[in-house]
């Protein structure tokens with residue numbers, strides 16, 4: 314494994330495991346329509362039977378006993394029927410529903426009499442019984458569930474107006490790089506900012522919310538001051554750039570200066586090796602991403618994603634696997650992360666894999682993890698999914 318400014322590199326899988334050790338944040342209550350995409354903090358139980366009353370599943374007549382039936386209103390006794398609509402409350406005494414297309418009504422000396430024109434209804438036919446889907450206090454949605462729109466409808470049917478969800482991890486971004494410009498075509502020596510426009514979106518996809526976004530001069534004192542400010546309102550600080558050892562790289566020195574505990578000084582991977590994970594003095598976590606854009610995204614998949622999953626109480630995303638079309642050489646002591654596309658069911662490495670290039674990732678189906686021993690053509694490689702699917 315390679316050593317670097319922060320110390321000894323941690324193997325790729327081990328780095329992800331260390332980043333997964335964060336403790337889940339406390340719960341908050343949100344209205345139902347804001348709960349999609351959040352993680353449920355406590356079990357949701359039915360506050361009533363589902364459905365909570367017996368109703369008709371069809372437009373037609375509620376009937377009691379054998380036909381023909383005398384049409385009436387109110388409670389039914391055998392031989393009586395009354396008009397019902399889909400979803401309508403069944404009168405007492407109803408034991409089936411006859412669909413409107415299966416019956417005919419005739420006037421018999423001033424009394425309306427209903428007869429079936431088919432072999433319907435069977436007993437209990439077209440009745441939605443109370444409690445068919447769930448009984449009062451049944452478990453409807455388990456704590457830890459990532460809530461989808463259908464869960465919202467289940468919770469609403471179960472009588473809930475709001476849900477307890479794990480607080481969304483709040484993220485402070487500190488972007489370094491005096492050469493970085495935020496608009497237009499950069500002059501030689503300048504570079505167009507990759508992170509400002511991209512990170513809030515990808516962090517949102519991972520369940521986080523960027524609450525502040527600051528630019529920091531490539532200066533040690535400014536970096537130390539910015540780290541102090543960033544901690545205050547956030548659960549996670551993410552820095553970009555400055556992870557190296559040059560005169561303009563200050564992340565490691567600033568972390569030492571404020572007494573942070575470095576948990577992962579760098580990761581045994583390429584690109585993105587200088588990615589780091591640290592615990593700040595107040596206990597919050599910091600992920601340092603390298604300045605090279607592709608390297609930073611590989612650091613994000615390795616460290617930020619598991620940290621956010623753990624803080625947000627989300628299930629850890631499992632690694633996938635794919636058959637590699639080609640032989641991919643490995644590198645002693647290191648994993649190589651390769652954005653790939655799929656051709657004829659097999660993974661093919663994308664072009665544009667330089668650590669400053671983003672086109673290969675933009676066109677990727679996922680990222681291959683090539684172990685030190687490499688992957689042979691036709692062999693299986695582990696994959697990590699992209700946050701955008």
Ligand SMILES: Nc1nc2c(c(=O)[nH]1)N[C@H]1C(S)=C(S)[C@@H](COP(=O)(O)OP(=O)(O)OC[C@H]3O[C@@H](n4cnc5c(N)ncnc54)[C@H](O)[C@@H]3O)O[C@H]1N2
Pocket residue numbers: 317488489490492493504505506507508509553554555556557558562584585586587602603604605606608668669
């Ligand atoms: N002597 C060595 N030099 C380098 C090593 C090494 O081991 N020895 N490692 C290389 C690797 S690997 C990486 S990755 C980078 C890490 O660099 P830093 O994290 O210190 O980042 P910077 O030096 O600030 O910037 C690197 C690169 O990225 C560009 N950058 C920075 N911010 C942005 C941004 N917001 N948008 C787009 N591009 C950005 C910056 O202009 C540089 O080109 O170090 C290698 N060097």
Ligand code: MOO
Pocket residue numbers: 582583584585586587603605608668669
């Ligand atoms: O992580 Mo660096 O070259 O590996 O960009």
